Amino acid sequence: MENQISLYNTLTRRKELFEPMSPPHVGLYVCGPTVYGDAHLGHARPAITFDLVFRYLNHVGYKVRYVRNITDVGHLENDADVGEDKVAKKARLEQLEPMEIVQYFTNRYHHDMEMLNVLPPSIEPHASGHIIEQIDLVKKILDSGYAYEENGSVYFDVVKYNREHNYGKLSGRSIEETLENTRDLAGQEEKHNQVDFAIWKKASPEHIMRWPSPWSSGFPGWHLECTAMGCKYLGDTFDIHGGGMDLIFPHHESEIAQAVAANGRDHVRYWMHNNMITINGQKMGKSLNNFITLGEFFSGKQASLEQAYSPITIRFFILQAQYRSTLDFSNEALKAAEKGLKRLLAAAETLRSLAPSANSTLDVAGLRQKCYDAMNDDFNSPILMAHLFDGVRMINSVKDGKETISATDLDLLRKTFTVFIFDILGLKDEGKSSAGNDELVEGLMQTILDIRKEAKLKKDWPTADKIREHLTSLNIEVKDTKEGAVWGMKE
Numbered sequence: 001m002e003n004q005i006s007l008y009n010t011l012t013r014r015k016e017l018f019e020p021m022s023p024p025h026v027g028l029y030v031c032g033p034t035v036y037g038d039a040h041l042g043h044a045r046p047a048i049t050f051d052l053v054f055r056y057l058n059h060v061g062y063k064v065r066y067v068r069n070i071t072d073v074g075h076l077e078n079d080a081d082v083g084e085d086k087v088a089k090k091a092r093l094e095q096l097e098p099m100e101i102v103q104y105f106t107n108r109y110h111h112d113m114e115m116l117n118v119l120p121p122s123i124e125p126h127a128s129g130h131i132i133e134q135i136d137l138v139k140k141i142l143d144s145g146y147a148y149e150e151n152g153s154v155y156f157d158v159v160k161y162n163r164e165h166n167y168g169k170l171s172g173r174s175i176e177e178t179l180e181n182t183r184d185l186a187g188q189e190e191k192h193n194q195v196d197f198a199i200w201k202k203a204s205p206e207h208i209m210r211w212p213s214p215w216s217s218g219f220p221g222w223h224l225e226c227t228a229m230g231c232k233y234l235g236d237t238f239d240i241h242g243g244g245m246d247l248i249f250p251h252h253e254s255e256i257a258q259a260v261a262a263n264g265r266d267h268v269r270y271w272m273h274n275n276m277i278t279i280n281g282q283k284m285g286k287s288l289n290n291f292i293t294l295g296e297f298f299s300g301k302q303a304s305l306e307q308a309y310s311p312i313t314i315r316f317f318i319l320q321a322q323y324r325s326t327l328d329f330s331n332e333a334l335k336a337a338e339k340g341l342k343r344l345l346a347a348a349e350t351l352r353s354l355a356p357s358a359n360s361t362l363d364v365a366g367l368r369q370k371c372y373d374a375m376n377d378d379f380n381s382p383i384l385m386a387h388l389f390d391g392v393r394m395i396n397s398v399k400d401g402k403e404t405i406s407a408t409d410l411d412l413l414r415k416t417f418t419v420f421i422f423d424i425l426g427l428k429d430e431g432k433s434s435a436g437n438d439e440l441v442e443g444l445m446q447t448i449l450d451i452r453k454e455a456k457l458k459k460d461w462p463t464a465d466k467i468r469e470h471l472t473s474l475n476i477e478v479k480d481t482k483e484g485a486v487w488g489m490k491e
């Protein structure tokens, strides 16, 4: 399977590839969300998986250009070639402009990603902003003879392509198998073969998201954008293309076919796919009614959630599984993640105040090496975490006086914890930052209330009133009691 990747091999092989360049560059392209609804747990997994890849490759010295796209056009219902555009449908239901839907859900996606401590990609291109590149790609594919035009739409000729290449290279599916699984949908009569897919679609009169092209006023096929934008920003051949396993077929299989048809060669050196998140063993999805958004996890306001789970708890939970394994959601698993995270962060805090001894009874250098070995073995985050928990035991036994640690080793252990817990796994102490903010807000409010008190004593009513008015406009209520003024947020 081409989608299996061992980082160890990747790193050593890529070092050879990039030998003359300093620093070595890596191109990473990941399929981003189709922005017509809130992100759910299924969106968090690829985002966190490739954030880990991005962080680690950066840490070991690669200069990574990370491209994660926003799909805002051409993704039709049921991932098919007919039906309504997902974004346009939402816009129709909400009576908004499609681009208002795109902006709204892109903003919310960014907010969720920030909460999960997912770093922003280097480039976040929108499909709708790259229509020209996609039209160019269609032209190239037509010129090479692997596509045909039919009534203003252009279809990729999968059967012809498969005679000369292999449509099934990535997924391992044969054309016969694909044919068996292809649903007979109305409106597909234009295709020469059922397996063919649209690379340009003529827009029906009611279709609002449309652009002029040599073939018709229409829109690009869904698979086209990633080939066009990946090649635009990372070159005709780039290093890593990632996404969820559900995208292997037909999305990524079709991307390869488009690239080979247009440029004569595959555009991706390594494919990486994260496995799916299941809920009680079933795939998560709207149709199964087991769909929980990230916002619902953070607030706990959803029937199947027993409590709220913080964003970093969700992150820890996802990183507890290797990206190629399935991950089953349950309240128990999330509560266990919450406990594990707390233990790890408490040890990191203890580590700050440990005192060194003359000698070490611990092998800190060995622990550090094991952490790197785990990450070099195909980004094995659960094994990395197991080693970090060995570190937790080390810290606690030094604290309890059962082991000793030298100043050099203490420094190394601190660095190891900082690098792997915070920089690479991207975990953080959420309580600490918000408690810090609470303290700051409390201090600022006390200062403001003191100024108000002085103003009142001086009978400077305009100043006192002004303070109260400003606070009211911020939804802050001030009450004067016998003990002095108290404040709170208005309900």
Ligand code: ZN
Pocket (backbone or CB within 6 Å): 030, 031, 032, 226, 251
């Ligand atoms: Zn894609």
